[in-house]
Amino acid sequence: MLFNSVEYLVFLPVVFILYWYLNSKALVARNVLLLLSSYFFYGWWDWRFLLLILLSTVVDYFCGIYIEKGNTKKLKLIFLWLSISTNLGILIFFKYFGFFIESWISLLNSLGYQAVSYWTMNIVLPVGISFYTFQTLSYTIDVYKRKIPAEKDFIAFSVFVSFFPQLVAGPIERAKSLLSQIKKRKNFKYSQGVSGLRLILWGFFKKIVIADSLAPHVDRIFSNYSNLHGGILFLGVIYFAFQIYCDFSGYSDIAIGTAKLFGINLMVNFRFPYFSRNISEFWRRWHISLTTWFRDYLYIPLGGSKISKINSVRNVFIVFAVSGLWHGANWTFLMWGVTHAVFYLPFFLTKKNSRFSKIVAWERYLPTIKEVLQIITTFFIICLGWIFFRSETISDAFRYIERMVFDFHIPYSYRSGIEYVVIIVILDWLLRKDENGDLSVLDEINRIFRWVIYLFFGFWVMSSFNTYEAPFIYFQF
Numbered sequence: 001m002l003f004n005s006v007e008y009l010v011f012l013p014v015v016f017i018l019y020w021y022l023n024s025k026a027l028v029a030r031n032v033l034l035l036l037s038s039y040f041f042y043g044w045w046d047w048r049f050l051l052l053i054l055l056s057t058v059v060d061y062f063c064g065i066y067i068e069k070g071n072t073k074k075l076k077l078i079f080l081w082l083s084i085s086t087n088l089g090i091l092i093f094f095k096y097f098g099f100f101i102e103s104w105i106s107l108l109n110s111l112g113y114q115a116v117s118y119w120t121m122n123i124v125l126p127v128g129i130s131f132y133t134f135q136t137l138s139y140t141i142d143v144y145k146r147k148i149p150a151e152k153d154f155i156a157f158s159v160f161v162s163f164f165p166q167l168v169a170g171p172i173e174r175a176k177s178l179l180s181q182i183k184k185r186k187n188f189k190y191s192q193g194v195s196g197l198r199l200i201l202w203g204f205f206k207k208i209v210i211a212d213s214l215a216p217h218v219d220r221i222f223s224n225y226s227n228l229h230g231g232i233l234f235l236g237v238i239y240f241a242f243q244i245y246c247d248f249s250g251y252s253d254i255a256i257g258t259a260k261l262f263g264i265n266l267m268v269n270f271r272f273p274y275f276s277r278n279i280s281e282f283w284r285r286w287h288i289s290l291t292t293w294f295r296d297y298l299y300i301p302l303g304g305s306k307i308s309k310i311n312s313v314r315n316v317f318i319v320f321a322v323s324g325l326w327h328g329a330n331w332t333f334l335m336w337g338v339t340h341a342v343f344y345l346p347f348f349l350t351k352k353n354s355r356f357s358k359i360v361a362w363e364r365y366l367p368t369i370k371e372v373l374q375i376i377t378t379f380f381i382i383c384l385g386w387i388f389f390r391s392e393t394i395s396d397a398f399r400y401i402e403r404m405v406f407d408f409h410i411p412y413s414y415r416s417g418i419e420y421v422v423i424i425v426i427l428d429w430l431l432r433k434d435e436n437g438d439l440s441v442l443d444e445i446n447r448i449f450r451w452v453i454y455l456f457f458g459f460w461v462m463s464s465f466n467t468y469e470a471p472f473i474y475f476q477f
Contacts, residue, residue: 128168199257206250268437280353
């Protein structure tokens with residue numbers, strides 16, 4: 001079920017009313033409702049793939065218990081690797097099997113062997129599999145490391161795995177945070193409800209008004225890049241940069257806002273990434289839940305930066321490469337990750353990757369000239385990576401770049417999407433101090449004027465709402 005669908009606009013109020021109608025002491029009943037609602041939400045797309053979620057849930061539930069009960073380190077490791085192999089096995093089969101086989105066949109053909117693709121098959125990629133797989137993996141790893149106790153409540157654990165607001169595109173939550181909230185008795189708080197609805201409205205605005213308006217321009221430019229001027233291609237990648245940002249951060253806002261309606265706080269996933277002053281700051285502000293996951297469960301276990309310089313550099317490239325492949329089974333995603341690693345490396349080697357903890361112009365209305373140049377330079381580097389991310393093949397990406405550097409004439413007909421870029425940049429700048437991701441900065445505005453803003457954006461979203469339900473970009477990952 002899509003957030004931006006009529007079905008969801010009916011589904012959410014019904015679940016919300018039933019949830020708070022249940023007595024606050026009936027925690028089990030509330031969690032059963034959340035579990036059934038989450039399965040219904042996911043099963044609306046294809047009920048058969050609920051079996052995969054159930055399999056991950058059952059395996060990790062029992063693995064967590066037996067890891068905790070294990071008398072020896074060897075026994076604990078056996079159940080840890082059972083969890084890891086099961087989850088990654090499912091992920092690799094559904095997401096990467098065809099890619100590996102086709103790549104192998106292409107390699108053999110390039111060497112002169114006429115390989116026949118007996119093993120290729122049309123495997124449907126389950127929505128959200130990369131997200132809930134990583135979420136459950138973090139649970140068993142944390143149990144093994146004794147960071148959290150094994151969960152004995154199967155219903156609560158099942159809700160942790162399948163909680164519908166963040167099930168298909170994150171944020172990727174940790175059990176220590178989400179599971180503890182699921183098991184906590186709570187009463188409805190008006191302020192939290194208002195905060196949730198405000199975030200949902202903001203998310204719908206970014207998705208429906210901005211991202212979906214830019215999408216046709218992006219599709220037209222990238223699909224016909226060989227026949228267009230370089231200036232148009234330059235505009236196309238800028239449009240895509242803001243399309244994917246508003247699409248994905250819009251989803252995260254709706255997910256976080258929806259969770260707040262049920263008294264649950266999810267982690268912030270975006271902190272105005274396009275105002276970053278270098279690539280390392282960008283990765284602290286973009287898809288934060290995934291970035292921190294790779295830091296905690298891949299980079300640090302590999303040794304992090306507490307080993308030799310050459311091995312630390314190796315770890316950086318591994319993390320960015322795996323992050324690229326996490327997004328999809330295509331060499332373009334790998335190239336996207338490696339490109340970011342190359343630009344990240346100078347800051348890592350000079351130990352400047354931790355600069356800029358606060359958003360730009362934190363105590364000022366406007367940035368300095370130096371900050372403007374830093375932001376523009378960083379944004380252009382990010383856009384270079386987006387070309388690989390959006391292109392069908394690496395060859396397409398390089399040809400796109402080649403054509404983009406020549407002839408910067410932009411016909412007037414291709415400028416119709418610029419206003420959406422300008423709008424979101426201005427709004428993000430005004431909201432940039434919202435480090436907590438709850439739009440609390442709006443509370444500083446006069447109440448009447450604040451409600452005028454809500455109504456204005458609400459009408460804007462409704463007027464832009466299309467009967468065609470455009471899926472979120474990150475659903476494919």
